[in-house]
Amino acid sequence: xxxxxxxxxxxxxxxxxxxxxxxxxxxxxxxxxxxxxxxxxxxxxxxxxxxxxxxxxxxxxxxxxxxxxxxxxxxxxxxxxxxxxxxxxxxxxxxxxxxxxxxxxxxxxxxxxxxxxxxxxxxxxxxxxxxxxxxxxxx
Numbered sequence: 001x002x003x004x005x006x007x008x009x010x011x012x013x014x015x016x017x018x019x020x021x022x023x024x025x026x027x028x029x030x031x032x033x034x035x036x037x038x039x040x041x042x043x044x045x046x047x048x049x050x051x052x053x054x055x056x057x058x059x060x061x062x063x064x065x066x067x068x069x070x071x072x073x074x075x076x077x078x079x080x081x082x083x084x085x086x087x088x089x090x091x092x093x094x095x096x097x098x099x100x101x102x103x104x105x106x107x108x109x110x111x112x113x114x115x116x117x118x119x120x121x122x123x124x125x126x127x128x129x130x131x132x133x134x135x136x137x138x139x
Contacts, residue, residue, distance in 0.1 A: 008098065011039055016068070024057060036068040038101040042093055042121070053093035053126075058119055061101045062087060062129035066115035069103035070133050074113060080133035083112065087129040093121035111135055 011028040021027060024046060030037045038061050040046070048054045067080045074080075093099055098121070105116040113135055119127035 007039055007041070011037075014038060020060060021064070024061075027061070031072075034069065034073055034106060035103040036065060036072055037103070038065045038068075040099050042095050042097045042099055044095060047095060051095065053095075053097075053099065053121070055087075055089055055127075058089070058093070058099075058127050059085070059087050059129070061099075062117045062119055062127065063131060065101035066103050066106075066117050066129065066131040067133055069106055069117075070108065070113040070115055070135075073106045074108045074135060077138045079136045079138065080113060081136060082131060083134050084132040085129060086131075087127055089127050091121070091124060091126045093119075093126045097121040098123075099126075109135070 007028040010030045014027040014029040024040065028039045042053050046053050046057050063082055063085055070080050100120045101117055103115050103117045107114040113133045115131045117129045118125060
């Protein structure tokens with residue numbers, strides 16, 4: 001397996017930082033009209049004691065990608081709070097693989113926004129997530 005030195009074309013450093021994700025940097029993003037796709041090159045800091053990418057990291061970044069994608073679809077300066085999230089782990093991801101968190105479905109509403117994301121490791125599915133987010137309008 002060849003280790004990536006940089007992200008695939010179209011990805012740039014993710015601009016939205018948080019204390020949770022800071023230790024996982026660098027995280028990259030690619031924007032589209034209806035989604036913000038996150039990605040990272042898996043490194044040792046992303047793994048569990050078995051050497052696989054930790055499920056907590058996969059869950060947190062899937063949550064992040066879905067919430068940010070809801071924001072792109074809803075617009076208007078709303079923010080989102082996770083109400084419910086379910087994740088299915090389909091395969092393991094390993095050091096050196098490109099992980100991509102792509103929100104493929106967003107159904108916006110006035111109060112709730114529903115989203116689904118797929119996580120791939122070097123293009124192979126490793127997780128799928130469903131999330132429900134509360135729309136918080138800024139006043």
